Amino acid sequence: MTQAITAVAxxxxxxxxxxxxxxxxxxxxxxxxxxxxxxxxxxxxxGGVLIMAVRAExxxxxxxxxxxxxxxxxxxxxxxxxxFGAIMPFATGLNNYLIPxxxxxxxxxxxxxxxxxFWILPFAALLLLIPFFLQFSGIGSGASGLGWxxxxxxxxxxxxxxxxxxxxxxxxxxxSSISGAINVVxxxxxMRAPGMALMKMPLFVWAWLITAFMLILAxxxxxxxxxxxxxxxxxxxxxxxxxxxxxxxxxxxLIWFFGHPEVYIxxxxxxxxxxxxxxxxxxxxxxxxxxxxxxxxxxxxLSFIVWSHHMLTSGLPLAAEVYFMYSTMxxxxxxxxxxxxxLGAIWRGAMTFETPMLFALGFVAHFGMGALTGLILPDxxxxxxxHNSYVIVSHFHYTFFGGGIFGMLAALYYWLxxxxxxMFDEKLGRLHFWLTxxxxxxxxxxxxxxxxxxxxxxxxxxxxxxSTMNFISSVxxxxxxLSQLLLVYIVFKCVRSGPKATGQVWEGAQGLEFTLPxxxxxxxxxxxxxxx
Amino acid sequence: xxxxxxxxxxxVPPPSHYPVTINLGLFVLALGFVLRINAIASGVVPxxxxxxxxFYGAFGWLxxxxxxxxxxxxxxxxxxxxxxxxxxxxxxxxAFFASFLLALMYVRVFVLPELASMDPxxxxxxxxxxxxxxxxxxxxxxxxxxxxxxxxxxxxxxLASAVSMMWxxxxxxxxxxxQMVAGLAMALALGVAFLFQQAMExxxxxxxxxxxxxxxxxxxxxxxTGMHGAHLLAGIIMLAVLLLRAFHGHFKAESSxxxxxxxxxxxFVVVIPGLLIFIYFYWL
Numbered sequence: 014m015t016q017a018i019t020a021v022a023x024x025x026x027x028x029x030x031x032x033x034x035x036x037x038x039x040x041x042x043x044x045x046x047x048x049x050x051x052x053x054x055x056x057x058x059x060g061g062v063l064i065m066a067v068r069a070e071x072x073x074x075x076x077x078x079x080x081x082x083x084x085x086x087x088x089x090x091x092x093x094x095x096x097f098g099a100i101m102p103f104a105t106g107l108n109n110y111l112i113p114x115x116x117x118x119x120x121x122x123x124x125x126x127x128x129x130x131f132w133i134l135p136f137a138a139l140l141l142l143i144p145f146f147l148q149f150s151g152i153g154s155g156a157s158g159l160g161w162x163x164x165x166x167x168x169x170x171x172x173x174x175x176x177x178x179x180x181x182x183x184x185x186x187x188x189s190s191i192s193g194a195i196n197v198v199x200x201x202x203x204m205r206a207p208g209m210a211l212m213k214m215p216l217f218v219w220a221w222l223i224t225a226f227m228l229i230l231a232x233x234x235x236x237x238x239x240x241x242x243x244x245x246x247x248x249x250x251x252x253x254x255x256x257x258x259x260x261x262x263x264x265x266x267l268i269w270f271f272g273h274p275e276v277y278i279x280x281x282x283x284x285x286x287x288x289x290x291x292x293x294x295x296x297x298x299x300x301x302x303x304x305x306x307x308x309x310x311x312x313x314x315l316s317f318i319v320w321s322h323h324m325l326t327s328g329l330p331l332a333a334e335v336y337f338m339y340s341t342m343x344x345x346x347x348x349x350x351x352x353x354x355x356l357g358a359i360w361r362g363a364m365t366f367e368t369p370m371l372f373a374l375g376f377v378a379h380f381g382m383g384a385l386t387g388l389i390l391p392d393x394x395x396x397x398x399x400h401n402s403y404v405i406v407s408h409f410h411y412t413f414f415g416g417g418i419f420g421m422l423a424a425l426y427y428w429l430x431x432x433x434x435x436m437f438d439e440k441l442g443r444l445h446f447w448l449t450x451x452x453x454x455x456x457x458x459x460x461x462x463x464x465x466x467x468x469x470x471x472x473x474x475x476x477x478x479x480s481t482m483n484f485i486s487s488v489x490x491x492x493x494x495l496s497q498l499l500l501v502y503i504v505f506k507c508v509r510s511g512p513k514a515t516g517q518v519w520e521g522a523q524g525l526e527f528t529l530p531x532x533x534x535x536x537x538x539x540x541x542x543x544x545x
Numbered sequence: 546x547x548x549x550x551x552x553x554x555x556x557v558p559p560p561s562h563y564p565v566t567i568n569l570g571l572f573v574l575a576l577g578f579v580l581r582i583n584a585i586a587s588g589v590v591p592x593x594x595x596x597x598x599x600f601y602g603a604f605g606w607l608x609x610x611x612x613x614x615x616x617x618x619x620x621x622x623x624x625x626x627x628x629x630x631x632x633x634x635x636x637x638x639x640a641f642f643a644s645f646l647l648a649l650m651y652v653r654v655f656v657l658p659e660l661a662s663m664d665p666x667x668x669x670x671x672x673x674x675x676x677x678x679x680x681x682x683x684x685x686x687x688x689x690x691x692x693x694x695x696x697x698x699x700x701x702x703x704l705a706s707a708v709s710m711m712w713x714x715x716x717x718x719x720x721x722x723x724q725m726v727a728g729l730a731m732a733l734a735l736g737v738a739f740l741f742q743q744a745m746e747x748x749x750x751x752x753x754x755x756x757x758x759x760x761x762x763x764x765x766x767x768x769x770t771g772m773h774g775a776h777l778l779a780g781i782i783m784l785a786v787l788l789l790r791a792f793h794g795h796f797k798a799e800s801s802x803x804x805x806x807x808x809x810x811x812x813f814v815v816v817i818p819g820l821l822i823f824i825y826f827y828w829l
Contacts, residue, residue: 029560038560120557122626125606129564136572143576153583174583181575188571191637199629203622204555229637237644241768247582249757250764251681252648258681258761260656263648540553 029535037132040124041535045131046110047432050425052134053103057418058501059142060094061494063087068490071483074475084473085158086145086175092161093179096279097186098138100417104282105130105193107424108221110432112197114526114533115215117206117542122199130192137185144175160471162268163242164261172246180239187236194228197221206525208544212306215524216299219306220285223313224278230317231274238267262327269320277316279413280380281309283420284351287373289524290427291355294370295362296521301354308347308354315344322391326400334393341391348384352377367519368442372423375450379415383408386461401471403464407457414453422449422500429504430518434532435511441503448496455489556618563606570598607786614803615795624802631806635813638776642818645772646825649765653677680760687754687762692827695746699739700823706735707816710808718798726791729804732811733784736777739819743774769822773815780815783807 029035029044039045067087070079079087109127113120121127141156148155154173157163163179201222205214214222242264244250251257253264284305292299299305321329321337329337355377364370386408390399399405430436459482464470468479475483514531525544529537574595580588613619619627661675670682678689690696713728715721750766757763787807790796796804 034562035560037565038562040558040560119555123630124557125561125564126630128561129567132565132568133571136568136575139572140575140579174579177579177582181579185571185575191634195630195633195637198633199626202629203626225633229633230640233637233641234644237641237648241648243582244768250768251757251760252764252768254681256681256683257764258652258656258679258684259764260651263651266651267644267648536557 038128040120040128042109042113042121042124042127043533043535045121045127046106046108048131049102049106049109049134051106052131053099053101053106056094056098056102056138058497060091060099061497063091063094065491065494067091068487070473071475072487073484074477074480076474079473081473082155082158085160085471086156088471089158089160089179090141090145090156093141093157093182094138096161096275096413097183097190098134098141100279100413100421101190102131102134103421104221104224104279107217107282107286107421107428108193108197111428111526112200112218112221113204114529114537115218115524116201116204116209117525117538117544118200118204119536119539119541121196122204123196126192127196130189130196133185133189137182137189140178140182140185144173144178147174162265162272163239164264164268176246177243180243183239184236187232187239190228190232194225194232197225198229201225206538206541206544212303213544215285216288216302216305217282217285220281220309223309224281227274227278227281227313227316231271231278234267235271235275238264238271241267262324265324265327266320269323270317272323273320274313274316276412277312279417280420281312283376283417283424284309286424286427287355287376287420288358290369290373290423291358291377292523293427293519293521294367294373295359295364297358297362298523300357300360301350304350305354308350311347312344315340315347319344319391322396325391325393325396338391338393342388345384345388352381352384367426368437368439368446369423369427369519371443371446372419372426375446376416376419376423379411379419379453383411383413383415386411398467399464401469403460403468403470405464406470407461407464410457410460414457419449425504427519428526429507430511430514431526431531431533433508433511434514434530435507436514437503437507437511441499441506445496445499445503448499449493452489452492452496456486456493457489459483459486459489556613556620556623558609558613561606561609563602563609567599567602567606570595570600570602574599611790611795611803614800619800619802624800627802627806631809635809638814642772642814642821645765645769646818646821649769649826652679652761652765678762680762684760684762685754685756685758687759689762690746690750690753690755690766690827692823695742695749696823696827699742699746700820702735702739702742703816703819706732706739707812709735710811714805714808717796717801717804720798722791725796726788729784729788729791733781733788736781736784736815740774740777740781743770746770765826769826773818773822776818777815780807780811783810 029039029041036044036048039048064087066079067084070077070084109121112118144153145156147153152174154175156175157173157179159176159179163176201214201218205211241250241252245252245254245259251259253259253261255261288299288305319337319341321333322341325334325337359374366374386404390396390405390408426437426442463475463479463482463486466479466482468475468482516530517527518531519527525542526533528542572595573591577588577591577593577595581592582588657675657677657679660669660673663669673682680687709728709731711728713725713732716724716726716728747770755763755766757767784807787804790803
């Protein structure tokens with residue numbers, strides 16, 4: 014024991030190990046934030062490449078490039094990788110890097126758990142991708158083709174080893190998300206600097222605290238559903254098998270009980286960081302702080318009681334359909350509070366339009382469209398037409414890309430000089446923004462019209478009358494993919510040869526993280542700062 | 546207590562290879578599991594290797610935490626982190642158990658009454674009765690389990706283990722080490738007895754014809770009790786570690802976070818789900 018005690022005491026004064034071991038064993042929140050964000054970016058491009066193949070198939074009617082089975086695998090992997098591999102890890106990276114800086118903490122509260130949560134992700138991604146590559150060497154039937162919520166078809170129709178891989182990947186991703194969420198809650202509740210009262214916390218911290226609550230309550234349900242699916246497939250249980258007294262609808266209930274909070278798990282961190290950016294470039298304080306905190310809580314609560322609006326055509330009783338319609342529409346009230354607070358933030362401000370501000374405004378516009386299209390979807394009467402059509406695809410991407418990705422790009426540009434200590438090329442940043450806006454809308458507006466016209470999703474081929482819309486959409490998607498390569502160039506150029514950034518970075522920037530030099534030193538706030 | 550207590554310095558642990566080691570083990574374990582359930586027998590090798598790596602990592606990591614605790618690195622500030630973290634971990638476990646209990650409730654409250662309310666001219670299947678217990682049309686004949694045999698005895702065992710944990714914590718706070726050790730040992734023995742009885746119950750269920758082939762009844766029985774048993778087994782390992790630490794003189798009234806976190810785990814992840822399963826599956 015004495016030996017161990019001296020070893021512990023000795024370790025504390027050592028410098029981090031060099032090379033790869035530093036990154037594998039690190040307990041530093043900034044290292045882990047960088048790792049999370051880099052991983053998210055890499056997965057963003059892998060998921061993008063997959064969907065380029067899908068759009069290439071849809072460029073013309075008929076089957077040219079892909080078999081229907083391969084098509085199913087590609088869109089399923091695209092969805093799982095983008096949601097669990099790209100967006101969520103990137104948001105977690107932002108919280109890792111920023112929350113301790115924003116609340117004046119020395120690190121995250123549970124640094125080793127933090128490392129554990131990150132290093133699950135590459136292994137989970139491997140589990141998702143292994144069966145996809147195994148099929149080319151003749152082993153198995155490829156990756157899961159069930160869609161990201163795993164009930165696209167019944168238990169046996171599209172089975173294969175890929176679904177089992179996906180189930181275990183989901184278990185590992187669940188461990189990662191839950192451990193990360195617990196870390197956020199503990200950090201926020203226990204690590205704030207003296208004087209940093211809850212109602213003084215930056216909105217990004219609030220939003221992540223609420224996101225963490227949702228993750229802790231929703232993610233285990235997804236794990237449980239995946240477990241039941243696994244035992245139904247291989248161990249002879251009958252949760253979802255009607256012939257043995259089970260019910261396939263139960264799988265949908267369980268998955269959407271997770272799936273709907275998941276939407277807000279993706280969006281809340283973005284809603285938290287947008288007010289920072291809007292306030293900075295309008296040179297005004299955050300507008301409606303208290304209202305936004307309450308609205309975020311309201312959305313957290315409502316997100317748990319609306320899940321069946323994803324299942325309105327599954328044969329629910331009418332009373333349940335009406336309930337889920339109204340409860341879903343009720344979400345528009347706190348969401349509107351947020352939107353009006355964002356508009357209030359820029360109202361009569363001294364605005365300038367740097368790249369982060371452009372992306373933040375792009376977020377407000379596109380998320381607004383996603384939210385408005387979302388308002389009509391739960392309408393029971395019209396849902397039958399929209400359900401499982403490209404309307405859903407279009408709406409979904411307006412919220413997740415137009416909302417989630419635009420917001421995260423805004424955050425990336427906003428805090429990149431803080432992370433790297435160097436400024437990026439403003440002109441190229443603006444070019445990236447405009448290319449993204451144009452190609453994004455070119456991709457997803459036609460899908461809306463094709464969907465209204467009745468084009469079903471999840472199918473590799475389509476009727477001839479959808480040709481024009483799909484052609485435009487595919488060309489837009491290729492442009493969208495290509496213009497993201499510009500982002501890679503901008504970030505590399507920034508890291509290698511950008512001009513030095515000041516600690517303040519942006520003229521109007523507020524918050525504890527901007528009182529530190531750029532980049533902040535390896536250890537920050539080892540002695541808590543005093544917050545007025 | 547080699548260092549003075551301080552509220553202004555938080556212990557940030559040095560780099561550690563245990564987390565990534567555990568993840569490597571989990572990956573190999575998952576890989577082996579996928580192979581094994583797809584009838585590739587050699588999957589057993591990665592399963593065993595993965596489990597060995599996970600156990601090595603977990604023992605190393607937790608051992609390190611115990612060392613850090615005993616060498617006085619943790620103060621009330623770090624203590625609070627562990628406590629809050631445990632509360633939210635337990636919350637996630639509750640959500641996990643709730644999913645299985647709600648899956649049972651879904652069958653009992655929604656599916657069966659819905660089927661029973663259908664037009665009686667349509668025969669759903671011969672001998673259909675819209676009441677629980679039911680195994681569905683393809684189920685073999687079975688006799689439902691009686692709550693007032695082993696299940697009731699087990700419910701009492703598990704309640705008694707919660708009481709003895711409470712008694713052990715009382716011994717800790719009044720500096721009565723004998724009482725603490727006896728309470729822990731009793732809770733451990735009661736947990737082991739529960740597990741043994743549960744195995745007996747499985748044998749009894751098999752005699753009554755309840756297998757996974759008895760439809761949704763067998764499914765819910767084995768999954769609920771199996772999940773509970775797995776968590777109980779983890780709890781038993783935790784209690785065994787606590788007992789060993791208590792023999793080595795660990796835990797004092799003012800530094801007892803390890804013991805208290807296990808007590809919370811025991812109460813909320815082992816005792817309460819066990820009672821709920823008794824009430825909602827066996828009894829009502």
